[in-house]
Amino acid sequence: MATRLLHGDVTAGDRLPDLGHDVTATTVVLGALASRDWRPMHHDRDFAVHRNGTRDIFLNTPNQAAWFERYVTDWTGPTGRLGRMTFRMNTPVFPGDRMAFSATVTGTAVDDAGCGWVDLDVSLRVGEVVATTCVARVSLPRDADDNPWSRRGDDWRP
Amino acid sequence: MTAPIPDALTPVPEEVEARIGVVQYEEEGGFPVEHGYVWTTCASVQNGNPLFWDEDMATDLTGGPIAPPTMLSVWFRPHHWSPGRSEPAVPLQAHFDLKENLDLPEAIISSNTNTFHEPVRIGDRVRSRQILRSVSEPKTTRLGHGRFWTIDVEYLNQDDALLGVESYTAFGYRRPEEAGPTDPEEDD
Numbered sequence: 001m002a003t004r005l006l007h008g009d010v011t012a013g014d015r016l017p018d019l020g021h022d023v024t025a026t027t028v029v030l031g032a033l034a035s036r037d038w039r040p041m042h043h044d045r046d047f048a049v050h051r052n053g054t055r056d057i058f059l060n061t062p063n064q065a066a067w068f069e070r071y072v073t074d075w076t077g078p079t080g081r082l083g084r085m086t087f088r089m090n091t092p093v094f095p096g097d098r099m100a101f102s103a104t105v106t107g108t109a110v111d112d113a114g115c116g117w118v119d120l121d122v123s124l125r126v127g128e129v130v131a132t133t134c135v136a137r138v139s140l141p142r143d144a145d146d147n148p149w150s151r152r153g154d155d156w157r158p
Numbered sequence: 159m160t161a162p163i164p165d166a167l168t169p170v171p172e173e174v175e176a177r178i179g180v181v182q183y184e185e186e187g188g189f190p191v192e193h194g195y196v197w198t199t200c201a202s203v204q205n206g207n208p209l210f211w212d213e214d215m216a217t218d219l220t221g222g223p224i225a226p227p228t229m230l231s232v233w234f235r236p237h238h239w240s241p242g243r244s245e246p247a248v249p250l251q252a253h254f255d256l257k258e259n260l261d262l263p264e265a266i267i268s269s270n271t272n273t274f275h276e277p278v279r280i281g282d283r284v285r286s287r288q289i290l291r292s293v294s295e296p297k298t299t300r301l302g303h304g305r306f307w308t309i310d311v312e313y314l315n316q317d318d319a320l321l322g323v324e325s326y327t328a329f330g331y332r333r334p335e336e337a338g339p340t341d342p343e344e345d346d
Contacts, residue, residue: 027202034195034202036235061270063202065228070205078209078219082227086271149220149277158273 003077007116007140016103031063058092071101081148083158084137097126116142184287187233191282227274252288262330271325283316304331
């Protein structure tokens with residue numbers, strides 16, 4: 001049975017469970033091709049090293065977004081509905097890196113349409129370096145009968 | 159010949175100013191939203207959200223199978239090759255237009271905000287349109303001298319429902335001296 005976090009279960013300052021993942025060349029190439037990103041710096045090491053000046057191929061931005069989504073919805077369960085995500089990429093993520101995702105709840109709110117929102121600061125670190133940050137806004141059910149996915153039009157204000 | 163570096167008093171060219179707020183490059187995706195890419199994407203990040211794997215749950219919660227919201231731009235990335243095309247197609251053409259019009263050969267995406275509206279459903283025919291929102295005065299950063307700009311990409315389905323908006327803020331610039339290695343996130 002999947003987790004179904006409720007809005008009332010969450011308080012500002014809460015921390016999400018950490019997630020770690022060891023990046024391989026397959027992680028990078030699979031992620032790039034899954035997001036239809038054919039650019040060579042995401043699959044051709046020679047190109048990445050000699051043309052981009054990086055030490056290897058590196059994770060592309062759309063696939064990083066998919067990692068952040070997975071991290072947030074692992075926590076919320078399937079009734080969590082993403083409203084908004086803002087990314088800042090600081091440094092690339094390479095094969096051999098261990099990604100460490102962590103997040104803190106920065107606030108909770110209920111909008112005029114009655115939709116429950118949770119704001120998160122999410123980080124992807126490699127060692128001590130923050131590679132990417134993401135500010136995310138996700139909607140959670142306010143009670144067992146609420147379903148953010150059923151909101152349409154003016155009832156959904158991400 | 160290299161164009162002169164714009165100083166703080168250099169106005170945004172009229173042809174660029176005229177494009178602010180105007181819908182450009184409205185186009186349909188090359189194929190309907192398909193489940194295979196959804197599963198491949200979920201597999202690539204080990205996303206076990208049952209919304210994308212359990213059709214009964216997807217029907218119960220969202221009215222049917224949907225794609226992960228962060229896949230919004232996937233449906234618009236052009237095929238690597240298609241019949242009759244000799245050059246690779248470029249996503250976010252409005253961005254590359256600005257680089258050329260402002261004579262700023264380098265660019266990075268400095269931030270990216272995605273806002274998700276109606277769920278993207280399997281079989282949807284998605285179309286996108288690009289809107290230049292702003293162009294800054296000339297600025298100098300550690301990368302070089304240039305301008306920031308913001309472009310929104312709006313995504314709509316076959317019923318004209320808004321699926322989401324990707325808002326890109328980029329910095330187009332000239333390097334202060336001859337280039338070293340290219341920035342790893344250039345135009346990403």
